Amino acid sequence: MVETLQRALFNHLREMTQKLYWRNPREWRKTDADGWQERVDELFDNPQSHQWRFQELDGAVGVEAIHLAFRESYEGDRVFAFAAGIGGMLMASYENKTEFFLFDLNSLDPQKLYNSARNLEIAFWKLTHMRSESGDLYLLSNEPGSLETNQDLSFERLAGKIIVIQDLLAQIVAQKTKRAIKQALQFIASSVFLPI
Template sequence: MRMVIAAVLMLALLAGCSQPIKRKDGASSARTFSLGNLAKAEADMLTEINQREVLKSLRLLTEKLYRRNPQEYRKAGLDSAEAATQQLFAELDHWPESVLARLDWERSFRQSFDESYAGDRVQSFMAGLLSMVMAAYEHKREFYLVDELDAQKLYNSARNVETAVWKLSTARQAGGARFLLSNSIEGEVQNLSFEREFAKIIALQDLLALYVEDRSNRSIARVVQGAASFVFLPI
């Protein structure tokens, strides 16, 4: 009993002493205490932080794509990039039951670059990306001691992002116009913010893959993949 009381007092002391980090966007690093956190190892916390940062970048990229391609959200009858982005990422609140959790993400990617497709290309591209990345996390948002990720899936997801980015940057319609504007086009001031954000996602997924590989002692099969082939690795 004394040990239990001592443990509780120690947790309370740590909670009181730790100072949350204030980020530039006004967000805080403070986490609401939950008894469920006691069932989490450091690896689980690391996974959740990694996933949170990846999802943050995906959300930012979605909004940026909509801002550069406003005609896409208008196809769905929406009036702003913010509204279209919110509609897509609201699916995370009920992910296991979400349509995106069962999406054929590879088909969704390819559909974005189909000239006959009349729908929202940004939604199709980013929904495919979101679904693929979440599949690498086994479609979970929280992780506990009993959970185990697959390093190969995380590694494959990073390679698939590279393939998707290459296609986004290079694919053109028969008339020469890009399917979706991203970085910059001829005559514009160079803007590589899209590439930087995608690179962040790739680096995060690769780093977590290496960590899980080391922790599970299961080697990743490194694949030499040509992005130009527009072939995706299985998740």
């Protein structure tokens, strides 16, 4: 069950990354890649080989890489930094495992899973609200609609699915291992990322 949920989680993250590259083609063009698909493959094909650590991110992993994507001075591929940060943070919440056996449920920490879900809320808020000094969004995601056109909320839907999977698994692990989760009350706009 854990492996199935984890695969679904990373499939949603891969889809979100593709959509971010479609809306922000200038990001993959900052690299020597032949196209956005090459960047997506670098992130999601054989992640065990890189463990979400990439030389181009100067050692930034997890929430550090997410921060990098919204740093004014950062000149690299912001989509790559954002997705690598999310992927690294999520894998840390799974103790960097992709295979789980019957007794592995006890090795998962429901608090880490819960904290990662709260961190996802903060990261996705940053994605849709953080602006550069010139007032432009660092990354385009949801496309605002008008009365004549429909609003594209596909990023919101994917973000919701990813957060729900983490919250669901946190609750399952907490119940099965009889461990409590300390709930965190946060105001998204001013929140700091929780430890994983």
